[in-house]
Amino acid sequence: MKQLTAEQRNEVKRQMAIYSQGVQEIIPSEELEKKVATSILENRPLKIKLGLDPSAPDVHLGHTVVLNKLRQFQENGHMIQLIIGDFTGKIGDPTGKSVARKQLTDEEVQHNAKTYFEQFAKIIDMSKVELHYNSKWLSKLNFEDVIQLAGKITVARLLERDDFEERIAFGKPISLHEFFYPLMQGYDSVELECDIELGGTDQHFNILMGRHFQEKFGKEKQVALLMPLLEGLDGVEKMSKSKKNYIGIDESPQEMYGKAMSIPDELMMKYFELVTDCTPEQIQMIKDEVNTGKLHPRDAKMLFSKTIVRMYHGQEAAEKAEQHFVSVFQQRTLPDEIPVVEWQGMTEISIIDLLMALNMFTSKSEARRMIENRGVKLNGNKVEDTQLQVTVTNDLIVQVGKRKFVKIKI
Template structure:
């Protein structure tokens, strides 16, 4: 690389270093970093963009900000003129990625894969420029492999190497079955890199085995090996578990601004800097400034979270919505006031109704048992007064405000 590096102008050398610093920021590991720099030097000296791969197994199409950790990194490459290769695993999705699973994954139908893929791509447009994304379905090359080609591909890896995967080795030690088709998943994902001649592949730390497989297979097919960039997994609002809709600790990128802002304010203080680093579009200098000010004590965690909440809402809903969400939060939570723009629910008839039935009728709780739990936990207020008795009868009045938790409000409008 020394010869290529010296052939670059000073401006080009600075551009290599700028991009490299940008790609380093917030990542867990670059394997290997020296090769990434070499690829950047070649790209900038020739004007040929790099091909950056992200494989998607379309099993859970609802995108939350935990998913945007890798999408934000993709956007950086895209903004620097490189090509983003999104691979929809319509073929591998029917196998089911066994990563982290103690049992075989449910295999998807063609219809499920197509529907999930369309939802994914639509939501990804909130982060990436979809017009500058190469969208591929891996069935276009994997479906055409005949048995001889599959056997040839499987000869590139040993069973011992495959069993090194934690999920496989754990299941073996526990006497749980592993189906033969599951062993092909990492091979198929790796072959995607061969088919597209990818230069770089991104993935979470839980995908390390799969993304390194692409590098392994490219070498066996006499291609230049891709660089692997591993990104950390983002803890959810509980500060412990990986962000997940199933764990109810997520911020969805399709959520309304007030909900998004309010959830951001509930993250643990120790995660503020990590969230800034991984899920915002601020510059490296701005992120470092926030981290330094928090460390020095000149920026209070509450103020840092307000800035974080505004940044996240601005990224997905715009600047005006971000300012409105901040004002709403300050009005409701910091001043203890009820917001002025509460959704109005028409209510037919006067009289009394149990608090449990009222919450379910207003669709503020999904079931009576959930309503009782919320009441017992002190999360229900009527006209600002906390309701703690699950048997309490509420007298319906025009203009009554019902509040669930910190962010849900409804105002009743009596209709005679």
């Protein structure tokens, strides 16, 4: 390989700083640097793989940790390979599961994949993505091919998976088809000759299968970039919709901003690194200013909240969300103690029915008159339409007049 010029060496260093930001583990780091250098010398983009089993199509900030890393590679001219596991999805990734996962139908896979693409477009340029469905090659393997593939890995190696070890220890069954999931994910990398595969730390075993099978098939081995799992708003559990500690990228600007302000202070810089589009230099400056006391942690959190809203809703929406937060929460236009009502009704409901369900009026006509007189607010915003359909969300604050408040808990 030709020697790099000083300018090219600086470019390798610049890209490596970006790709290393927030990464839990690079396996191995020296191979990543070599691949980046070769890419620059040969003016050839690297192939960056992300495999998806579209089983839960609602994207939250935890999912964007890997997507933001993809965006960084894409911005430097590399090719993103999104692999939709329409074949592997019928099996289900056993990672972290104490029982076998439900197998998806073709219809479920296609529906979920479409939802993914719509949300991914907010983070990466989908027009510059190679899109693959792994049924294209996996469905063509005959039984002899599958036997040969299985012959390239030992049972002992497959049983090294933590989740399989735990299930054996507790006497829980492992179906034979579950062993084939990492084999198929590894074979995807062989088929597409991937240079780098991204995933969370929980995908460590599956991604290393790609390196293993590429070597067995005489291919250049991919590098594994493992991203940390993002703690949710509780600061403890992994971000998850089921644990209700998440920020969805499709949530309203106000909801997104307000949730972001509840992130624990000690996780703030991790969130900056993993889910924003801030450069390493910008993040380091924020960190230094917080450490020296030049920037108050609350102001850093407001900067983060505004950044997140700007990324998914635009600058104007970010400005308005911040103004709303300052008005309602910092200037204390709401009382300190607000009655909380547990909501078990519909998520979509008319404003008048909502007010009646919350016992804020004794009649619908009374509620209608109050709305017409601009005396009803939702999260500080005046309601002007008596026909308004309300999406009931967690921590929605309903205000009637100047003194009557209710906070909804779902």
